[in-house]
Amino acid sequence: MPQAARSTSARKPAGLASLPVPVGTAPMEAKLVEDLPSEPGWQFEPKWDGFRCLAFRAGDEVDLRAKSGKPLARYFPEVAAMLRALAPDRFVIDGELAIPDGDTLSFDALQMRLHPAESRIRKLSVETPAILILFDCLMTPHDEVLLGEPLGARREALETLFRSFDEAAGLRLSPYTRKAAEARKWLAKAGGSLDGVIAKRLDGPYVSGERAMLKVKRLRSADCVVGGFRYATNSDLVGSLLLGLYNHEGRLDHVGFTSTISNAERPALTKRLEKLKGGPGFTGDAPGGPSRWSTERSAEWVPLRPELVVEVRYDHVTGGRFRHGTKLLRWRPDKAPEQCTFAQMQEEARPGKLVRAILEA
Numbered sequence: 001m002p003q004a005a006r007s008t009s010a011r012k013p014a015g016l017a018s019l020p021v022p023v024g025t026a027p028m029e030a031k032l033v034e035d036l037p038s039e040p041g042w043q044f045e046p047k048w049d050g051f052r053c054l055a056f057r058a059g060d061e062v063d064l065r066a067k068s069g070k071p072l073a074r075y076f077p078e079v080a081a082m083l084r085a086l087a088p089d090r091f092v093i094d095g096e097l098a099i100p101d102g103d104t105l106s107f108d109a110l111q112m113r114l115h116p117a118e119s120r121i122r123k124l125s126v127e128t129p130a131i132l133i134l135f136d137c138l139m140t141p142h143d144e145v146l147l148g149e150p151l152g153a154r155r156e157a158l159e160t161l162f163r164s165f166d167e168a169a170g171l172r173l174s175p176y177t178r179k180a181a182e183a184r185k186w187l188a189k190a191g192g193s194l195d196g197v198i199a200k201r202l203d204g205p206y207v208s209g210e211r212a213m214l215k216v217k218r219l220r221s222a223d224c225v226v227g228g229f230r231y232a233t234n235s236d237l238v239g240s241l242l243l244g245l246y247n248h249e250g251r252l253d254h255v256g257f258t259s260t261i262s263n264a265e266r267p268a269l270t271k272r273l274e275k276l277k278g279g280p281g282f283t284g285d286a287p288g289g290p291s292r293w294s295t296e297r298s299a300e301w302v303p304l305r306p307e308l309v310v311e312v313r314y315d316h317v318t319g320g321r322f323r324h325g326t327k328l329l330r331w332r333p334d335k336a337p338e339q340c341t342f343a344q345m346q347e348e349a350r351p352g353k354l355v356r357a358i359l360e361a
Helices: 077-084 106-112 120-127 149-164 181-190 266-274 350-361
Strands: 029-032 042-048 051-058 061-065 089-097 131-139 171-173 194-201 211-216 222-229 238-246 252-258 311-315 327-331
Touching: 042 181, 051 077, 061 077, 077 120, 077 131, 089 149, 120 350, 131 149, 149 171, 171 211, 171 252, 181 194, 238 266, 238 311, 252 311
Parallel strands: 029 211, 131 171
Antiparallel strands: 042 194, 051 061, 051 089, 089 131, 194 211, 222 238, 222 311, 238 252, 311 327
16 A cells, blocks of 8 residues: 555544545446446446445544435434444445345335434334445545546455454445356346446445446346326426326336426327327326335326327336336337236346345445
8 A cells, every 4th residue: 555645643533524535525326238248357346225334433433424415314214333342443435325134135115214214214223223334445544535546456455454354243245247148147136135237446445436347237038017297397298297006906006207208299299299298198006105215296197098008118126116227118008007917027136145245244
């Protein structure tokens, strides 16, 4: 490690404000691409299905920051306490917050932590404690700043730091491979606990706030009923289609939306949709119902007769809904709406070896 980066003070200053990597440093991000690089010089890591988290420790002070920059320690007090109890008392590390649930990781359990009541958070922190899966080191206990160092050196520093943590119960070291073929095997099993695969240049520095990594997700498709739509903001043209799947009781549940409609398509599509107004829309779970996904706009939708079917591409399902917006691939006039059930959605494979390695560490 570069000697010039070491603190020259005989006595280390206390408090988070003294860290040479300041609280609020933005994490390095990833650019979504279609395929993993095949040339040498890359390191591949699992993209865990959790909350990105930078952890800062200085003496008795600990801070956890989300990718957005918002503080997380209030919502994960058990992780903050665990980091505060470690022998090394100064470091900055990058990782993913996750909550084990049997043989997988639960994104739903993570979202339940974002609750206004401290008593509720404390209860959940005991019932479903979180873990922090580490994959990068930005500053060592000796105040060595590693942002400009290549990934290979940062990984070595991370492994050295992790060994000094003396098998802390809530910490895990994320695995990696430098073989593209192995990373593609991970990707083939993506879903559930594994959100995809991240590719990082071995000789690359940690570029705060920039999309200096690559990420690949396993994408799937599903045929959905158009149960309603929303008008675009300040417009009389369609903005998004609301998607549904029939549950085991034969009721149409709202599962997500797609807004990938070209401007050229919107006038004709709006007329087509408006002819279907007056239908029941969603007869099961509907937009605007009690849900952590509800927003102030979620009640502003137009119910339709369930006659139209679209095929959409999605990346992840959480709690029976598409977690993100979907991409409209094509209309399916050949498919009956009643055929669009939850059963036709692919089962998400569980990358057993990777998850077991994290849960059993």
